[in-house]
Each structure stands twice: as structure tokens, then as C-alpha cells.
Amino acid sequence: MAFSEAAGFDYIPAFNMNETPQDMADFIEYAKGSADSEWGRRRQADGHPQPFKIRYLELGNEEIVDEAYFARFKPLAEAIWTKDPDIILVVGDFDYKELIEDPFCFTGSRISSLAGQQRILQLARQHQREVWFDVHLGTGGPLPDVATLRGMLSFTDALDRIADGADTKLRSLSSTPTTTPRTCARERPGDQRAGARWTDSHRHVCQRPPAGRPER
Numbered sequence: 001m002a003f004s005e006a007a008g009f010d011y012i013p014a015f016n017m018n019e020t021p022q023d024m025a026d027f028i029e030y031a032k033g034s035a036d037s038e039w040g041r042r043r044q045a046d047g048h049p050q051p052f053k054i055r056y057l058e059l060g061n062e063e064i065v066d067e068a069y070f071a072r073f074k075p076l077a078e079a080i081w082t083k084d085p086d087i088i089l090v091v092g093d094f095d096y097k098e099l100i101e102d103p104f105c106f107t108g109s110r111i112s113s114l115a116g117q118q119r120i121l122q123l124a125r126q127h128q129r130e131v132w133f134d135v136h137l138g139t140g141g142p143l144p145d146v147a148t149l150r151g152m153l154s155f156t157d158a159l160d161r162i163a164d165g166a167d168t169k170l171r172s173l174s175s176t177p178t179t180t181p182r183t184c185a186r187e188r189p190g191d192q193r194a195g196a197r198w199t200d201s202h203r204h205v206c207q208r209p210p211a212g213r214p215e216r
Helices: 002-007 021-032 038-045 067-083 115-126 146-163
Strands: 056-059 088-091 130-138 167-175 183-187 197-199
Touching: 021 038, 021 067, 056 067, 067 088, 067 115, 088 115, 115 130, 115 146, 115 167, 130 146, 146 167
Parallel strands: 056 088, 088 130, 130 167
Antiparallel strands: 183 197
């Protein structure tokens, strides 16, 4: 962080999803707390008396953003926002290789539903906070990978359709797409496409959130 600020860069520290809420609260106090706070004194002892100008913080990297991710994201986010409501959280999402027409049933990714993303957007709206999503764009050659580019754009459109007033943005990172295909079976009761196969690494079941599900 000190190097980035000295160089005039914006920076986004990324944290493992196994951190505890107290870990994240302590980090925010270390980075931005006053010099008379416990962790602010430690920052001062480390040679940085002034608070860091941290604006963004990413939770996870290349994650499967589903209900399990949301269950870990929620307490971390609330601990961070309690310490600093101005921090913009970034969801460590991954990539999307096919167009997303139905936000709750699609192929071409390690998930088949944006139900987890919808829960995160509901949480952000509840707390009146902004949240970003880090999605990867394949760049294995001189031009962007067309599949992940189209998937990323359709992911953005899908987020807009499920945001319901939440403040969100997309952040894209370059990555080299895998060339090793793996398959899994599609399961969707009543879908004529059931049993179709596609390249991916996890078994998918389309997940549609219950209507009128309250955020808690």
C-alpha cells in the first residue's frame, strides 16, 4: 500500500475468504485508524503515521460466487462497513464464457445462477453501499478472448437486471483462458436440454431464488 500511494496508484488489497470479521475490522483500523487507536499505533510504529488512502478492498479471488460464498461474504462485509462505510468492496468473481440470457440458469461458468450475486446486491442495497464485481477477461493472444468478452458483457447486463437499485460496477482483469476441457452434466427438471454437456469443472444445478425472499 505504501508503494502504491508513493507511486500515485489506486490499489485493491485482496483478502482470503477465510479471514474472520475481527481480522477485517483490525485491518481497516490498521490502514485507516487514528494514531491513538490500537492498530493505528501499530501502523505508526511501522513507519506510516498517516492513515492509508485505501478506497477498495477485494474479498476472495476466482471464487465460486454462490450461497456458500455469500455466507462468508456477509459478516466480513458488515465488519468492514462498520469500521469504514466508504470502503467499496469488490467480489472476487471469475469468468463467464457464454452469453447469459437467464441470470438464474446458464452455462459456461463454474456456476449456473447469479443467485449469490443477487444476495450480495441485496445486502449492499440494504446497507446503502456500493459493491463491484471482479470478472476475468481472457487475453491469451494480442486480442481479448471473444468468449470471455461476450460473457463479461452479458454478465454486466444480467447484473443490471437483478440489481434492483443496488449500486454496482464491473471490474475486469486479464487472464489466460484454460485450454483443458472438462465436462459436467446439466441437471434441470423439465428442461429439454437436461443431460447436455459443456466445458467446465463443477456439477451445476440451476438455482433460482425464492420469490419475495427477504434479506436478513
